[in-house]
Amino acid sequence: MKRRVYIFMFIDALGWEIVNKNRFMEKELPFRYPAKMQFGYSCTAIPTILTGKNPQAHKHLSFYYYNEENSPFKIFKLLKFLPSKIFDRWRVRHLLSKMIKKVKGYTGYFELYAMPFDRLQYFDYIEKKDLFVPGGLAPVKNIADELEDRKIKYHISNWRLSEKENIEKLTSDLNKGEIEFAFLYTAAMDGLLHKVTKDGEEIPEKLEFYKKEISKVWEAAKSNYQDFEFYVMSDHGMTSLIDEVDLKKPIERLPYKFGKDYVAVYDSTMARFWFRNSQAKKEIIKILRNEKNGKILSREELEKFGVYFEDNMYGELIFLLEPGYQIVPSDMGINSLPGMHGYHPEDKDSIASFLGTKNVKNPPEWVGDYFKIMVDKMDEIVGK
Ligand SMILES: [Zn+2]
Structure with missing residues (x-):
């Protein structure tokens, strides 16, 4: 049995305002930080999160x-x-x-x-x-490159699949007990927020769905590893029209x-x-x-x-x-659209969130800092 697995879950558009208003998994994820958005859209934020670098x-x-x-x-x-x-x-x-x-x-x-x-x-x-695979953002290194460099067994979601499928795929990989690092990608929250805004009555329901799905992932991690760490991260929030x-x-x-x-x-x-x-x-x-x-x-x-x-x-x-x-x-x-993002990074509804089961050495100030947190965990795996 592997000692520990580190799981990072990306929830597109799970802004700091939304997390707080709905007290999303407060007990389960007690270490909580707001993170400044990367100016731009998800197509800007994701490369930033995957590399720790800015668009320049x-x-x-x-x-x-x-x-x-x-x-x-x-x-x-x-x-x-x-x-x-x-x-x-x-x-x-x-x-x-x-x-x-x-x-x-x-x-x-x-x-x-x-x-x-x-x-x-x-x-x-x-x-x-494809930004998520090794060389996806070459010449800049992304997390897949960093994992390959360290020869760590990992799981990175296929962004083309539905979030339900991605959660299932991760769960099944956890049940094999071989991976030590996972990046779970989910994006349906963004589409929903664009449609119903952060105040939509569908939002608490959707958060409840994530909570249930996360508990399934945790079950798989618990039964196949001695220990696990789980983090949720987002790229931005949603601002109403x-x-x-x-x-x-x-x-x-x-x-x-x-x-x-x-x-x-x-x-x-x-x-x-x-x-x-x-x-x-x-x-x-x-x-x-x-x-x-x-x-x-x-x-x-x-x-x-x-x-x-x-x-x-x-x-x-x-x-x-x-x-x-x-x-x-x-x-x-x-x-x-009823909701949109891509404004000034100081806009309160644009602030992203980072939540975890454990404290991190260097809490994020900006979404690009997630990369360093992930790489620190990779170093822990290889015993650096
Ligand atoms: Zn969006």
């Missing part, structure tokens, strides 16, 4: 970045005359995303979202590879052409711009400055968030909305 190092900030020269979507130039009535339907886009994923051999999470087809040709997509901001309209009303005078990506809470015409730049900035529910991020803020890119990979300029506001329509969706 691992390069993942949002899905789309400007790369006109080598865009993998050049083919869409030919498709711009497709009837948007059909091709803008989510199901059609989802099927098309699946096709592209297959043709291009992407192993990561790939979704076109609501990016207009005639704009795709200007962009590249960052998450082409206050109002929509139609940022595209005033910008697209200007006499400038997308692709010729400027390029932009409208994420749900931020807009990112690249300029080719100084007059267009001036007038777009004027519009952004007039938008009272958001602001242009300064270089200091970008550096503080770890998202300052010398080559402007994610934009020459990033405009961020105040918590509770959403860009509608955006390239991520045509409608607003």
Whole structure:
């Protein structure tokens, strides 16, 4: 029988506010810390958690970045005359995303979202590879690389499976008693929170579900190991919708052409711009400055968030909305959602959480600190 197993469970969007309001597993997980979110979305936070590095190092900030020269979507130039009535339907886009994923051999999470087809040709997509496997964030090392380096037997969830399946897979691995480290990935909480917000009556029910599932995992750990440690971590919380901001309209009303005078990506809470015409730049900035529910991020803020890119990979300029506001329509969706994340990391609803059965040497201040905690445990396993 192996002496001990360390289990880290990731629950997407289980914010600090939600944990406290619902007193989630207070008794069972008595060591509890708020952790500052990584500025960005889950697609930013997960690479940060898996590597302990910020986006400047691992390069993942949002899905789309400007790369006109080598865009993998050049083919869409030919498709711009497709009837948007059909091709803008989510199901059609989802099927098309699946096709592209297959043709291009992407192993990561790939979704076109609501990016207009005639704009795709200007962009590249960052998450082409599976982030969770060895080399998934190369040249930066992720936890799978660290585990391989130490020759530790481990279990890392397959993010493509449902959370129920992932919990079952982990339980069955624990029953074999061979692994010493596990990273359990669950993401359904995020989708639910987007839909019903942190105040939705479905939330306590969902937390009860996690509690039950966790107890099953604990049973398996208890019967096959002398001891175990269990930690829950999240990437951000969820902020309820206050109002929509139609940022595209005033910008697209200007006499400038997308692709010729400027390029932009409208994420749900931020807009990112690249300029080719100084007059267009001036007038777009004027519009952004007039938008009272958001602001242009300064270089200091970008550096503080770890998202300052010398080559402007994610934009020459990033405009961020105040918590509770959403860009509608955006390239991520045509409608607003009751809940959203991706605001300033100081927003109280954005704060993530880290909970454990045991105290940790270095409590996390920011989600990137989870990596160090996991690596410390790996070192304990190999007796360092
Ligand atoms: Zn989300």
